[in-house]
Amino acid sequence: MAEQPLKNILAYGEWLTHRYDEDADSFHLRQLDRSQHDAATFITDEYLGAEVTPLIVRRNDAIEQVSKTNPLHFIIHSAFCASTMLARGFNLPGVSMGLKEPVLLNDIVGWRRRGAPPAAVAQRLDHGLHMLARPFKGDQAIVVKPSNVFNALAPLALTMRPTSKAILLYAPLPVFLVSVARKGLWCRLWCRELLEGLITDGIMMNLGFEQGDYFRMSDLQVAAVGWLAQQRQFDAMVSTFGPERISTLDSETLTATPEAALTAAMKHFGLSVHAANIAGHPAFATHSKFGGAFDSKDRTAEHKAATEAYGDEIAKVLIWAKAVAETAGIPLDLTAPLL
DSSP states (O other): OOHHHHHHHTTSTTEEEEEEETTTTEEEEEEOOHHHHHHOSSSSHHHHOOOSSOEEEEHHHHHHHSOSOOOEEEEEEOSSSSHHHHHHHTOBTTTEEEEESOHHHHHHHHHHHTTOOHHHHHHHHHHHHHHHTOOOTTOSEEEEEOOGGGGGGHHHHHHHOTTOOEEEEEOOHHHHHHHHHHHOHHHHHHHHHHHHHHHHTTOSTTSSOOGGGGGGSOHHHHHHHHHHHHHHHHHHHHHHHOTTTEEEEEHHHHHHSHHHHHHHHHHHTTOOOOHHHHTTOGGGTBOTTTOSBOOHHHHHHHHHHHHHHHHHHHHHHHHHHHHHHHHHTOOSSOSSBOO
16 A cells, blocks of 8 residues: 555544454554444454454554544543443544444454563554544544553553553442443453453452462452452552643543533543533433443432342442452452542
């Protein structure tokens, strides 16, 4: 491809940098408009469909063509906290676009976990973030919500991008446990996969457990331990980067006052938006995973039913988890609140 057409393609974010191929050291791009972003729960092949003819660009060729000054901000989350809803809120033409769990970042995480050299991982992450930061034409910025498998790399990303800010979004521990319980077997298995990744990433240190202890834990204990490890990391990020760059938000505040939360998030990220563009945003009236009408009352009803079904198990694990948190010095509520 001639240099000028490639430069034009890479000037804006309509061509999503979708994958990183470590063997060929290249990026795979696919073209997505706003409606496709909005319709997909996550911007993964599962929801978008496989791209059989991606635009493949060598990493070094791509990074030479992109601006290194495009604003990029983050929603970092610990799962089941309405993060997809918040990310959808940033789909505002002329203002921003929210990227929901781009696979590119998962590819870099996977490469790191397979033993890639740290310096090489940092370079690919830096280049990948520049590629994701390309705004939609006419927009001010990109806001990316990575999968929470990215959390171990979040401090590095913020260190490399000193103008980037982040919102750390989490569900309160009781709400998180209710979510895990009501989602059933697949979610309980996912929590064990999450724990495996946290161990690989070195995030599980100094919680007072030996590796063999995890095999003797119930599903909800495993879920609680994963939550505590991420909460400790979030607390450390607030201390490291300060409230000027980091704001925290819990899922209950977000779902109770979504428009106020989005307005505050826009201000935190330095984005200019008229209040009328936020009022009645469709992201806050539809189910972020399955579509269809959905609001905070529906969510409350779901959680109430799950609490009635699993309340005894949840209550026992909560007592245990709070004791672990106290011993390890992990706050159940984070400082630097967005609201």
